[in-house]
Amino acid sequence: MSRILIIEDDSLTREWLESLLERNGYVVESANNGAEGVRLFRDNPADLVITDIVMPEKDGIETITDLKRTHPDLKVIAISGGERRPEGVSRNYLHSAKLLGANRAMPKPISNEDLLEAVRELLG
């Protein structure tokens, strides 16, 4: 049973991911922000991390960097809610996320199918 860690500050998105993934048979753990996510991962490493980019405290970029440092092969899906000032920042974030090793960078809103497909591909 693959374990997936969701790091997302937006509660609705978080709940959606939890519902979708649990219904599809994954074991899901959730964090509100990057710092909490990294802590949870250290306690109990997941097979896949789905992380938002724009978050308070520790953003997705730092989170990915942290996680990849200790777990270079970790599969990561970066998601983002789109632009936020300064303009175009999240698009660059998504790009940066990919450069940092995120396996997928997906702009919200993401269809259930696309997300599941990405998860399945990454988890094999």
Add this chain to the structure above:
Amino acid sequence: MPGTLRFVLAVSATILGFCIADAAIDARFFSTKNFTDELLRPDHRELYFRAVGCAAIALAGFIWQGFRRRRRDAVEAKNESDKLYRDVVENSPDSIIVHRGGTMLYLNKVALAYLGVPNLEALGGKSLPDFIHPDDRESSNSRRETTLRGAPPPPPATVRLLLPNDQTRDAMVSSSRIVFEGEPAVLTFCRDVTDDVATRRDLAASRERLSLALEAAQDGVWDWDMVNDRLVYNRAWARMLGLKPFSGEHTPETWSNLVHKDDKKEAMEAAAAHIRGDVPVFEAEVRLRHTDGHYIWVLDRGKVVERAADGTPMRMTGTHRDITARKEAEIALEVRNRIAETFLTSTPDEVFPNILPLIGTALKSPQALLGTLEPNQKVKITTYDRDGGESPFVNGHQSRLEGLPSLFKKIVADRQPQITNEELIVAVLPRPLSRAITVPILSKGKSLGFLMVADRGSNYAQADAAALTSLTTYLAPILEFHMESEVKEGQLRQAQKMEAIGALAGGIAHDFNNILQAILGFSTLAREEAQAMDSQPGGLIANDLERVTRATQRGRELVNRILLFSRRQEEEQHPVDIAQVIEEAVGLLDNTIPATIELRKNLETGTRLVNADPAQISQVLLNLATNSFHAMEENGGVLTFELKSIEANSNHPLVPDSIAHLDLVALVVTDTGMGMDEATLARLYDPFFTTKDVGKGTGLGLSVVHGIVAAHRGEIIVESAVERGTTAHIFLPVIGGLDTEQAASPTNSQGAVSSARIMPGSRILFLDDEPDITALGKALLEKQGHQVLALNDSRLALEHLRGAPHDFDLLISDLTMPHLTGLQIADQIALIRPDLPLVLITGLNDLPMEEYHKHPQIRGVLRKPFGGDVLRETVRDVLHGGERPPTGEGRAASSS
């Protein structure tokens, strides 16, 4: 005693003669009515008459005494008296002639010399009338006869004499009756006054000239008899002030009553200084009140012309010159300078309140009012009340134009000054005005506002309207400046607003996408649940939830549209498919442009990528479209977007020389609107230039367009004619396109260019999950001389590339494939062989714009369906482009 008696008698006779002559002179003097004549009459004439009179009477007395004495005492002292008479007569400086009935009986020495004869006999029988000018003979005869009869002697007269050598001389003659050699005869004294007469004639002529000159200059002349304190003046002096000429007695009081109180002191001091002798001439510029109440400016100059022996001034005379026009011009200039100074030293809000008092003062009006037409169709009223009257509005009071009093509306509409010299009720003013002038403020035929001055004590004249109008010419540029800065301020506010909206949109988009995410996600989950529960797949709940999902998609598009709208600057340029940008823009316009405007697209397929900022290109398109929309707003029309390729040196008539050597794409936006005239076209890119009504455009649009196009190293050409629509051609250089200036080929001939472009024998990896497509692509490319490896599995292709990264000069890959997408392939290539060019095969809209700038490997895009020509050209262009960078190994490999 006889000596004493003679002396007494002589003295008495002299006094009598003097009195007679004086009486005659006085009678003549006072008979002179004309002041100027009197003024200019030579004093020496008077003296001369007195002298002649005295001498004549005294001499007559002497002679009479002589004859009486001879009768009484014939013997006594005869010799003595004879000698005295002879001496007196012979030595007289005047000619003395004794004659009777025209026959000359005696001539003294001077007379002989005068008539040009040595002695009486030498006259040869010539009588006295022979020496008199024919015109004067009759009067002369009558004088002689009158005198001979013993009547009172006629007054001295001037007679013209005909002398030898055809000389005509003027002589003053004075005659009296005597007894000569026992018979009555006429004794005539004769003095040559030819020179005096000439002088007099000259004087009369110069007097006439002076009078003409004064008349021509319309100068007034005044003459002040300081002894009697009487002031006399000429016609022009009176006319200048609206006075009746020669109306009653005048004293300098008349003048001082007319002088403006502010000028009086200075003028009086100047006059006093001159009278004291401190300055040679009195001169002052004074305002004098015209009888109709207004003041005229007068240059008053004068001089004391007569002083008593002790220096007391007796008489002063001078001129008045009307200098109103010059003075007003001077004042206008000064006001203009002060307006300029005020403008420079005041804050924007203070400018008009500070300038109005200057204008009021210049027109001597206690009230002034300025109405400025603001860009927002309102009129801003600024007022000035010298006496600080209460005003119902504060400066800056605004009103709509249509709400203004009709007077102002009329001025704005008719653009003609209006003078009202009667009570005037203006709705915006607290009280009726006694009189007013209102003039329009115009600039280049455009009404900028109006200016009014009012409540002056005297009536306004045309000259005042002219003065006020001339002031408006100084005000107009200030008004324009203000309006412009207000417009600019408005544009700045607009820009700030846009920035705020942009920031807001960014924030909203982020959160809104999260919301959409939840809706999309949960509605999909719910639909799946519903489908599982419903016995049939098309169940009602599932259908409804499907609609929710679709609505979510639309919400997402909306967010993207807002972002596109608010996005202004992009960080960097990257390879962009202009066709796709146009598609996006047209999609956006479709929803916003009214149905009366038909949108058309004519996009050439397979145009090459342009290194561009798609957001900026969108902005260019939207700006052009907005202009076109406004041009067609009233009557509708067609808005067409075209995209086509233009080869280097193709002699396209519109491509500017600066980029003619480059391969280009032309983005053409055409409307069928009202078009523009040449003047408008000439100013098209001027920042803040706009022909649009307020609220329809900032005037920034086209200058921004121009700036963006320039930033893309492109050119924009706008063609337009009134009522013929407008076409904007934007030429942008394509990536890796031919640059014939830099091309290695030695010539620019067509053959050389063609050979440079054909790249046979390149090694191409063709990847698509559809075997039909790979088969087609391989066939087409091999026909063109390339070596093609066609693969249908992305993972397999990637393995191939990893194993032999330099086996290929070009990769052509489908975008959407199982396992690895075209973009993932691109990412991998970036790691394996960054310089391998990639051509992506895409559907119409499935390549997100932002993916381009992340993937510099993508050198071209093939949109399905594509034909052989497009494929060939794309491959050719990409391979050609691959030759450009220094690391162009693809090209090197192919030719090695």
